[in-house]
Amino acid sequence: MSIPAHAAGSTPRAPQAAPVLELRGICKQFPGVKALSDVGLRLFPGEVHTLMGQNGAGKSTLIKVLTGVYTPDRGQILLDGAVIRPASTLEAQRLGISTVYQEVNLCPNLSVAENIFIGRYPRRFGRIDWQAMRSQAAALLERMGIRIDVAAPLARYPLAIQQMVAISRALNVRARVLILDEPTSSLDESEVALLFGVLRQLRADGMAILFVTHFLEQTYAISDRITVMRNGEREGEYACAELSRLALVNKMVGAPDHHGADEARPGAELDAALDVGLLARAHAHAPARQPAFLLARGLGRKGALAPLDLDIHPGELLGLCGLLGSGRTEAARLLFGADKADSGAIAIDGKPRAIASPRDAIAAGIGFCSEDRKHEGAVLELSVRENIILALQARGGLLRAIPMRHQQALAEEYVRALGIKTASVETPIGSLSGGNQQKVLLARWLATAPRMLILDEPTRGIDVRAKQEIMDYVAALCRKGMAILFISSELSEVLRCSDRMLVLRDRKACGEFARGELDEHSVLQVIAAGESCA
Amino acid sequence: MFVRHPLFRPLAALALLLLVDLLLIPGFFHLEVKDGHLYGSLIDIVNRAAPLMLAALGMTLVIATRGIDISVGAVVAISGTVAAMLVGGGMVINHGVPEYVSRVPMAWALAAALGAALLCGAWNGLLVAGLGLQPIVATLILMVAGRGLAQLMTDGQIVTVYYQPYFFIGGGYLLGLPFALYIVGAVFLATALLMRRTALGLFIQTVGINPVAARLAGVRTAVLIFLVYVFCSACAGLAGLMISANIKSADANNAGLLLELDAILAVTLGGTSLGGGKFSLVGSVVGALIIQTLTYTIYSLGLAPEVNMVVKSAVVFLVCLSQSAEFKTMWGRLRARALHSKQGGTV
Amino acid sequence: MNTMRMNPIQVRWRALLASPYFTSLVTVALLAVLLAAGGASYPGFLSLQVLFNLLIDNAFLLVIAVGISFVILSGGIDLSVGSVLALSTMVAAWLLQVWHLPPLLVIAVVLLLGAGFGAAMGALIHYFKLQPFIVTLAGMFLARGLCYLISVSSITITDPLFVAMSQTQLAVPGGFVSPGVLIALLTLALAIYMGHYTPFGRALYAVGGNEQSALMMGLAVGRSKVLVYAFSGGCAALGGVLFSFYMLSGYGLHAQGAELDAIAAVVIGGTLLSGGYGYVAGALSGVLVLGTIQTLIAFDGTLSSWWTKIVIGGLLFVFCVVQRLMGRAAA
Amino acid sequence: AKPLVIGFSQVGAESEWRTANTVSIKDAAKQAGVTLKFADAQQKQENQVKAIRSFIAQKVDVIAFSPVVESGWDTVLREAKAAKIPVVLTDRAVNVSDTSLYVTFIGSDFVEEGRRAGKWLLERAAKTPDANLNIVELQGTVGSAPAIDRKKGFEEVIAANPRLKVIRSQTGDFTRAKGKEVMEAFLKAEGKKINVLYAHNDDMAIGAIQAIEEAGLKPGTDIVVISIDGVKGAFEAMIAGKLNVTVECSPLLGPQLMQIARDVVAGKPVPKRITTVEGVFPAEVAAKEFPNRKY
């Protein structure tokens, strides 16, 4: 049952205490975009409050306003009933608001430990106590299930680890309000479970937690209340238990709530409605297997990946499964030539082919959408159009510039096809919301019409509805003969989509399974036991 | 809209400087025709700014890729020296009548000089793109050694050129305007066209903003960086020819000394960030004009040489501040506050 | 995994190769090679006093390189240090000789002036979002210009304290050093401590690594940036004081191009010009490398001016390339 | 006997004059059978100090140098004295508290050069007694000793004639390019008012002459051009009638330096100040002198 926002306070389920943090009538305008108009939000102590909305709805902007990154054009922020005007994140932190932003904002040159502690070092005789810092950092990460060398520079670790470090950093602050903007977008379920454990404990201690995610599962697993945003406005505030999934999605996208209040809760039905059906249909008439497009034999790199055999066929969607750090990203990078393999060979269309650099791979018809959009994908100051045509142009060469009209047409086509929310194709990609940036990068590779596409977490940060559309789109391409290597931290997604799965464990392949051979449970078993290790 | 344009501020700064000249220096805008060409302060400024504009054009692309080239001055010295030595000649006195002779055909000499400049660029490019040295050290090597090489060629002497046609490059006039201006114009147009019509502009910016993403998208980052240094040196080489042709000699010791600093200053004044990425060729040209106008103004005002630098720095500070959006808002706030307090006082 | 199968020495060797200071170690090793080569070719080169002279003659450079190190680590640049150094010698000489102020007061005034000058540039850079390169370049013109406003010609310093600092030879085994060397080394030690053990120093690394992130992590980015230019200005002024001990004069043409030497020293010492990576201690090895190259050339004594330049360039080239290749082999 | 070892620290190679100076010293050393340790300071005083320290470490017999700057030599010269190495200055003087720190100074007197230039102008002005002469001056590098002294000497002398007036004075950094650029600006600002150009060195004068020609005036006739140094280029300009006079500042100190060094080592007394013999070359004698010029 949905509760009108204004009435929320009077419902029995609303917390009795006064809100710690309250936003009233927040407006924020960017050149050409009204990101927030008259948005309100209430955050009570001891609750997890989830902010939901489509890509570009204004969630991240709201958080940035709240933490002093942006100054609102209008509106008030109240902390314990008193108006505050944080002018910087520093000030927000001092006021007891601790934040993890959507894009990982850490310093790649500093060590992991330092990234967690910078700004509030343990001291000894007035100087920084490195020893204590390292052991405390290691302990903090341990609590999140991560055992790494905390003295190594952050840049050495994959994005998922960096995200965990960012979260640890936020948890380490003595704060009253904790804000997490899509902290789980590249985490595995086990990590998410650990994180939720910590969050629950914090909630019990009375902390107010604001959480943003696009995963419905997670929303329902942890939140007490949900605020839905749509197009920069607040759609409404609801108690979690009283809002069905379908109703939630409908509110996010602005569809009429025709299913009514008596909608059944279980998630299965929603899944059916949202994606499985479509995908299943997509694969129902999978064409007969053609000879492999790419064959890799013994492909490996010391310290990164044990020699791996892999083949992928046109029209096939191969999923790579594994836990965080199992070597999926490494495998993808080796295939694409982003890192140099020190053993093994690759054959394309049955003919041996050296792939020593991304250029070689692209020339061979391979595309690679990296998991780290901020560092390896987006060229922030350039426009959406330029970002989209970049790879295509690079393949075409320096001199044969794609005519401007063609560029615009191409960009506009993808903006429409993927539903990218942008003022125009000439907007710098940096001012797009995270999910929309991700779509642009996907478009960059789709535009090259590759014969094989490697997708490393392609739907990271993309909202439920768009995710379905994108996976649909990809499946359609696959049906037309594109080979796809798919990596996702959402096991269920991989299971659902792929024709075949390769399971990695400890940087080694430990089994290959056909579609339908495995369910979520058995994959986890394979990963855990590693019995069928090759 | 017009005020938002990135070129508005550099142009406004230049206009302001010219306005000061108009008010303080009588006859500053006076132009007359002398010997069939235009003559006047403005012509001097564009003429003297020509080598700087060239160097700034080259530097712009280097900076756009997040690099820097401090060997520009040395390349100027090398190319000027090579050309002057080859064109060179000496004065022979036949029965008290001086006679001038050239040594090799001028086209060869020019080709050799530009070739030397290209070699310098290739060297820089190799060190930066091939070996991955930091641009500043990589080009520091040539900055130090290059001038030495030029001096080695001339034995530290100033090589005087006596061959008339050579002077045309730096001091000649075509259709009433300095020939050097045509060279700059041609290089500018060619570069701008190349940036517009090919993917070069896009790739250079991409490499400057996010080299990792560029590589993953299949951009040949190393080749691109190499080319950019070659281009920068080529521009410097042309500038060297102009400078040596203008003073009718090659001064390996002093030619282009500190030109690199002026070039970088011109690029930044033109609105291109040293952090790489977006760049503006027109901006750099305007930046060069700002610098030369300033220098010329100082000379024309009759200031004592002791205060030259103070004046120059003050103007640079002012120009920068006038370009800063933050300064504008702060200024606006201060004025608003002053107004407010005044009103408060009257109430 | 792989490491399991390696013997302990291999493990330790790999750890060394992978450690972030490996490049610095390479630099030190190359420096030793350079010195050994000099010792083999020129008699008298390897006497301890020659090494001490390296420090005596480059004390001021070391100090400004330390200051500039921090600026570069924070992702900025300071081109004004050479000029601020010259201005400091000029102001010191002027205050001592014309105003007859007590020397300690003069030193304090000069240091404050330098720090203030730097802070002003830092404030311009931070608050008005101006590019460090332009601001400090203009600062460089300004400081030089101010020298000439004080006096066009050089001013000789006759103050007894300065003279004493200039001529005192502190005996150390194998020779002597000047008090300036001690001051410079103390500054270096302090800077190393600051860079490693104080929040200010670490904030600079963070800002240099990614300014946006540092801001989002709640660091006082603005304050750090202003302070780092103030520190560099202060170091330049201290360099100026050392220089006036060294030369006993104030002059507007002192230390021309010293900023480039200092930047080169810092970069050769393994610090990335783009900020965030490197060690302050690298400044010392960089300064020593440059100094050794010069000493080698002075000992050779047969090079003409242009060959001097070419050989300096050549040695720099060899040094940087070897350093780079060895560093890369490790990575 | 062991050959004499002289350590010589040169300022740099910033001009033709300086190069001629270096060549002269190297040639003289070769002829005299002296081992010369030569170090180039690249215009930096600190480099000269370093070089002198290395000479001390190498235990040379005599140290000679052309100081970049006058002041700041006390400490290192004291070290030389402590090591019992005699010091000879060339070309430029130093300003030290204790003159026993160096043995002698061979070189020109910049102030005197300025005076000579001034005197020549006075005589010339005497020919046209009632005309006012407007002078523009191209100074050397701001703060450098030759610039300061040549300006001083010149001003000292022309003060005698109230009709001589310096109307513009700007630095041309001792280079042709700057000399030309500054002269262009002078010509635009003052136009035909300029009667005399006084340049602190020949290079600037040569640059300025080009500017004068490009302005449609005749250097040497419309504008009297005076400069200092007496390099070959200046003689060429004088032969062509574009330069009126150059005051010699001889760089050929080599033979004298070798002689002095021998004397000093042999313990013979030497005068504290040895001024080089230098002339003033007006245009009239240029063609005759040209073949004799060595630099």
Ligand SMILES: Nc1ncnc2c1ncn2[C@@H]1O[C@H](COP(=O)(O)OP(=O)(O)OP(=O)(O)O)[C@@H](O)[C@H]1O
């Ligand atoms: N710096 C900026 N400049 C201009 N427009 C911006 C800027 N930041 C955000 N926007 C715009 O504001 C709108 C809201 O963006 P926001 O990042 O808040 O979305 P979001 O809800 O977090 O989306 P996502 O789920 O994709 O992260 C978008 O249309 C975006 O283009």
Ligand SMILES: Nc1ncnc2c1ncn2[C@@H]1O[C@H](COP(=O)(O)OP(=O)(O)OP(=O)(O)O)[C@@H](O)[C@H]1O
């Ligand atoms: N739970 C963990 N504990 C310790 N180290 C980990 C863990 N997870 C990842 N790592 C680190 O991650 C690196 C491997 O990451 P890789 O990119 O191969 O992972 P992945 O399988 O692509 O996973 P993801 O992309 O989801 O992070 C290793 O260097 C390892 O140090």
Ligand SMILES: [Mg+2]
């Ligand atoms: Mg967002």
Ligand SMILES: [Mg+2]
């Ligand atoms: Mg991964």
